[in-house]
Amino acid sequence: MSNTITATNFNFPGQTGVYRGKVREVYSLDNDLLVMVATDRLSAFDVIMPKGIPYKGQILNQIATKMMKATEDLVPNWLIATPDPNVAVGKKCEPFKVEMVIRGYMSGHAAREYKAGKRELCGVPLPEEMKENDKFPEPIITPATKAEKGDHDEDISRENILKKGIVSEEDYVVLEKYTRALFQRGTEIAAERGLILVDTKYEFGKTADGEIVLIDEIHTPDSSRYFYADGYKERQEKGEPQKQLSKEFVRQWLISNGFQGLEGQQIPEMTDDYVTSVSERYIELYENITGDTFQKASLENIEDRIRENVEGFLTNYKDS
Incomplete structure (x- = not known):
């Protein structure tokens, strides 16, 4: 679906490298910062599904940052800022x-x-x-x-x-x-x-x-x-x-359609209706877990939005 972000190719100021995980893409900068972009990719049984899920990256990023702030008195974390609904910026770690x-x-x-x-x-x-x-x-x-x-x-x-x-x-x-x-x-x-x-x-x-x-x-x-x-x-x-409330409903759907990530198994077709239903389920998860009403970010030109927000943050961070 065109209203998702499933891959990125940014070149931020001071960028030294990029690591692409199952869902997140992590950009390393030369000032010991990491820019972590939560994509809309859906992974199950360690396999990335062929279609992205609208708002999924935003949902994961916003739950994670909210929970980090709710636990930072117990355990230190890497997070510095969230300049975009899909992005977290933090300290570079091994x-x-x-x-x-x-x-x-x-x-x-x-x-x-x-x-x-x-x-x-x-x-x-x-x-x-x-x-x-x-x-x-x-x-x-x-x-x-x-x-x-x-x-x-x-x-x-x-x-x-x-x-x-x-x-x-x-x-x-x-x-x-x-x-x-x-x-x-x-x-x-x-x-x-x-x-x-x-x-x-x-x-x-x-x-x-x-x-x-x-x-x-x-x-x-x-x-x-x-x-x-x-x-x-x-x-x-x-x-x-x-x-x-978990991603288990996706795993169960895959299992019922004969897929568990094993060799020779085919990923079942994900229709647009099914993708929409998964997106709605993730929004339900967000609202139940956080108690907040989900505010949908614009799905137009997602990459341009992320680039502008991150570069604006980095400029201000450098000057501060």
Whole structure:
């Protein structure tokens, strides 16, 4: 659809490089700044879907920046400013090569592994006789290695992270502490909205002066799973699926159409009607998660808008 941004090719003042992730494109500048553009690309099972979703980048960027501001008293983060609805600007960091996944409930990937008979995930023992979507006695941390482009993220234990020297023990202790603190705050924020934060992932990096900070997105529907609190207990008792707010509805649509990102599988056709329905769902997610009414940014000349806003910010930042 023409009203989406699925790729960018900016050349900002002082630009030294660009990294293109599954959804975000990150421009490095020579003054230790990063310009992160949230595109409208949709990724599921580590595969980028063929069509963009209107407003998705704006939604993810605005939820992430709102949640970073709501947690900056607990954990320092990379964010400096948001000069455009799709853009965050922050401090350049060296990312840790692990994602810190934390789970409060037996859902998603954990539930699929449990159903397959596994009783340990990333070195963490799982209780017997749990049902899908049951709450864990305590949240568990199940890290994943950061995939190279085109590869799948892979589960890894704390023991193997330390053994392979992916993260030092000193730093890993901080990552665990920050992960638990963020999840607790995210759980409290969700509860105020009548939601349950089921599981999520956090990414961290180290600044030039050695400070560990939160980077990338936080508590968005792409990185997190939410349930509606109302009726959760009754649905569990009846063995019914939970009503949830996350990207899981896209995954389930793909699974029902024979796609799980495996070799030889074809991505099902995404009609314009389906793309519109996904966009509407993301807006619903935004409003439920934040409690704010979503303000749609203009979809005309999105790249020109981003370029003007970012260059205006950089000029003022340089002069300040």
